[in-house]
Amino acid sequence: MIISESALRAFTQNIFLAMGCSNEHAALAADVLILSDLRGIDSHGVARLIGYVRLWENKRINTRPNITIVHETPTTATVDGDAGLGLIVAPFAMRLAIQKAELYGSGWVSVRNSNHFGIAGYHTLMAVEKDMIGFAMTNASPLVAPTFSNERLLGTNPMCYAFPAGKYPPVVVDMATSAAANGKLEIAQRLGKQVPEGWIQDKDGKFTTDPHALKKGGSLLPLGGDREHGSHKGFGLSATVDILSAVLSGANYGPWAPPFVSFLDPPADPVGKGIGHFVGAMRVDGFRPVDEFKAHLDNWIRRFKSASTVDPAQKVIIPGEPELEAQTDRKKNGILLIDAVVNDLNGLAAKFGISHL
Amino acid sequence: MIISESALRAFTQNIFLAMGCSNEHAALAADVLILSDLRGIDSHGVARLIGYVRLWENKRINTRPNITIVHETPTTATVDGDAGLGLIVAPFAMRLAIQKAELYGSGWVSVRNSNHFGIAGYHTLMAVEKDMIGFAMTNASPLVAPTFSNERLLGTNPMCYAFPAGKYPPVVVDMATSAAANGKLEIAQRLGKQVPEGWIQDKDGKFTTDPHALKKGGSLLPLGGDREHGSHKGFGLSATVDILSAVLSGANYGPWAPPFVSFLDPPADPVGKGIGHFVGAMRVDGFRPVDEFKAHLDNWIRRFKSASTVDPAQKVIIPGEPELEAQTDRKKNGILLIDAVVNDLNGLAAKFGISHL
Numbered sequence: 088m089i090i091s092e093s094a095l096r097a098f099t100q101n102i103f104l105a106m107g108c109s110n111e112h113a114a115l116a117a118d119v120l121i122l123s124d125l126r127g128i129d130s131h132g133v134a135r136l137i138g139y140v141r142l143w144e145n146k147r148i149n150t151r152p153n154i155t156i157v158h159e160t161p162t163t164a165t166v167d168g169d170a171g172l173g174l175i176v177a178p179f180a181m182r183l184a185i186q187k188a189e190l191y192g193s194g195w196v197s198v199r200n201s202n203h204f205g206i207a208g209y210h211t212l213m214a215v216e217k218d219m220i221g222f223a224m225t226n227a228s229p230l231v232a233p234t235f236s237n238e239r240l241l242g243t244n245p246m247c248y249a250f251p252a253g254k255y256p257p258v259v260v261d262m263a264t265s266a267a268a269n270g271k272l273e274i275a276q277r278l279g280k281q282v283p284e285g286w287i288q289d290k291d292g293k294f295t296t297d298p299h300a301l302k303k304g305g306s307l308l309p310l311g312g313d314r315e316h317g318s319h320k321g322f323g324l325s326a327t328v329d330i331l332s333a334v335l336s337g338a339n340y341g342p343w344a345p346p347f348v349s350f351l352d353p354p355a356d357p358v359g360k361g362i363g364h365f366v367g368a369m370r371v372d373g374f375r376p377v378d379e380f381k382a383h384l385d386n387w388i389r390r391f392k393s394a395s396t397v398d399p400a401q402k403v404i405i406p407g408e409p410e411l412e413a414q415t416d417r418k419k420n421g422i423l424l425i426d427a428v429v430n431d432l433n434g435l436a437a438k439f440g441i442s443h444l
Numbered sequence: 445m446i447i448s449e450s451a452l453r454a455f456t457q458n459i460f461l462a463m464g465c466s467n468e469h470a471a472l473a474a475d476v477l478i479l480s481d482l483r484g485i486d487s488h489g490v491a492r493l494i495g496y497v498r499l500w501e502n503k504r505i506n507t508r509p510n511i512t513i514v515h516e517t518p519t520t521a522t523v524d525g526d527a528g529l530g531l532i533v534a535p536f537a538m539r540l541a542i543q544k545a546e547l548y549g550s551g552w553v554s555v556r557n558s559n560h561f562g563i564a565g566y567h568t569l570m571a572v573e574k575d576m577i578g579f580a581m582t583n584a585s586p587l588v589a590p591t592f593s594n595e596r597l598l599g600t601n602p603m604c605y606a607f608p609a610g611k612y613p614p615v616v617v618d619m620a621t622s623a624a625a626n627g628k629l630e631i632a633q634r635l636g637k638q639v640p641e642g643w644i645q646d647k648d649g650k651f652t653t654d655p656h657a658l659k660k661g662g663s664l665l666p667l668g669g670d671r672e673h674g675s676h677k678g679f680g681l682s683a684t685v686d687i688l689s690a691v692l693s694g695a696n697y698g699p700w701a702p703p704f705v706s707f708l709d710p711p712a713d714p715v716g717k718g719i720g721h722f723v724g725a726m727r728v729d730g731f732r733p734v735d736e737f738k739a740h741l742d743n744w745i746r747r748f749k750s751a752s753t754v755d756p757a758q759k760v761i762i763p764g765e766p767e768l769e770a771q772t773d774r775k776k777n778g779i780l781l782i783d784a785v786v787n788d789l790n791g792l793a794a795k796f797g798i799s800h801l
Binding site: 160 | 740
């Protein structure tokens with residue numbers, strides 16, 4: 088099914104309203120999810136809506152949160168999301184970081200007591216719009232084993248860095264710190280395909296190509312796959328995300344991070360509140376004039392785009408470029424939803440008594 | 445040859461003095477190199493001394509630099525290193541970041557017109573000593589091809605994050621954003637061994653296990669190795685380091701970064717000055733009380749150290765832990781130098797007319 092941005096946005100907003108969100112929050116939460124679908128990151132868009140609803144039904148998401156700043160200095164702060172939607176809490180934190188950057192050059196906010204925040208790119212792009220460099224990361228449900236271990240102790244813990252360019256789209260590096268994100272496994276499961284070696288291991292710590300291995304006690308692997316190929320680096324990056332997002336804020340870290348899926352209960356011995364995020368903004372003109380920076384970043388992009396490639400038909404891809412291409416295309420031509428997602432969404436419509444898609 | 449820390453430090457300091465460094469700068473530069481040897485990162489310690497001397501002989505390093513702050517806000521700054529040793533310039537930048545963090549919670553400094561800064565961990569540990577979180581990264585000689593390309597456009601561009609713990613050593617994530625650092629290739633070359641697939645490609649972009657492939661037009665690969673295993677993530681991280689260190693500061697970026705080896709001339713069409721670094725510091729107590737943070741980071745470390753492992757004899761390694769073990773051991777028992785390094789150092793002693801090792 089192909090649906091227009093505006094129709095999908097209105098539908099999504101209605102679901103959040105039905106969950107009890109304010110008008111403002113429903114519009115913001117829908118905006119985060121729709122940007123994900125527009126940018127071609129289908130795993131993080133409306134496909135997740137049913138997951139948020141289930142967590143809300145399990146009383147793990149508060150749709151009327153009182154989000155507070157619990158501690159701050161001129162350029163740092165800790166925010167308590169009051170168990171709100173990460174889709175609401177993270178933009179609150181990023182607005183605070185941007186305000187601090189406007190006054191002092193940079194702003195950094197660690198967040199506790201939150202939930203899944205959608206695509207990290209949404210939050211960093213808020214900074215880019217102000218000619219700032221944006222940072223965003225979050226911890227997540229434990230699915231990834233550290234190097235040498237067969238225990239799932241870390242989330243796919245994404246990190247995102249975004250930079251405003253001039254003539255070219257912003258450079259947006261938005262990546263899971265695992266070898267592959269869970270969404271890629273789900274695609275392989277649906278297609279009945281094997282996955283490459285180096286993405287997952289079975290419960291005994293052996294590489295497997297079975298996309299269902301996670302359900303059998305296996306785990307995702309850090310970026311790098313195994314030690315020889317640098318998995319200790321993927322583990323180190325994931326640890327960095329976990330510490331900045333959760334140890335620093337007072338959220339749950341490592342294996343204590345509450346799972347996104349509602350059928351798994353959060354650990355009974357929490358070490359903090361909810362999951363954590365870390366966001367930041369730095370004014371480009373805190374370092375050099377914006378036009379100079381953008382001219383040089385354009386030159387950087389131009390040089391990499393024109394690099395010699397192994398296959399002349401396959402150019403170097405600038406991070407963020409395919410997502411902006413998808414966004415332009417889908418804004419014009421609509422968003423393709425697979426049947427499983429349409430069915431989920433229409434199930435939600437029936438549940439809440441709103442018009443189906 | 446096994447040499448005591450103090451003897452190697454005095455020797456190294458004498459070389460820097462002979463190059464014309466002030467007493468203070470010679471002591472600092474030696475301190476950075478010696479910490480690298482103590483921590484077991486032999487590739488970045490005194491083994492590099494001959495490289496610095498050669499660059500100085502080629503008039504590419506200024507041993508009497510006038511390091512200046514060219515632009516700043518309360519929490520950001522750009523520093524011009526005046527072609528000084530990165531071993532001097534980066535600590536200057538980190539001290540500035542720490543001062544800003546003391547006043548405003550965080551401090552961020554982008555550096556241009558510098559040279560190789562040694563181990564990133566040295567600089568981040570300066571912040572850790574003040575109960576701050578330390579960040580350090582640098583761009584470097586182009587040796588790494590972005591995903592799909594067979595051109596060397598990026599350095600091994602390390603990123604480092606360091607966190608103060610309580611009972612345990614600091615967590616120090618210090619990693620090249622390539623699949624393997626150049627030092628690992630050099631070890632394989634010396635031993636006449638092949639390297640694993642996924643570290644390097646030949647000039648046509650095919651994986652090769654030949655550790656000499658770089659000399660034949662090949663390139664290092666980003667962390668991940670190939671696209672299927674996430675090399676676009678390694679490329680994105682490396683791009684982030686390049687942009688924060690060089691596009692933001694006004695240094696040379698991408699293929700314009702001047703090579704560390706003196707026998708290769710810098711590009712004739714520079715886009716900036718020297719190479720660039722990016723360092724930062726954030727006060728832990730800008731987010732939560734230091735003792736709370738340290739207690740939770742200790743708990744994090746404890747949980748990961750006690751994780752179930754595939755091979756019960758091989759525990760999970762906490763980033764920074766092996767380096768501190770090496771440091772404790774080598775402080776007591778001395779530093780092992782291989783013959784090639786001893787010969788290089790004694791060659792320098794003869795050149796400068798100082799006592800040999």
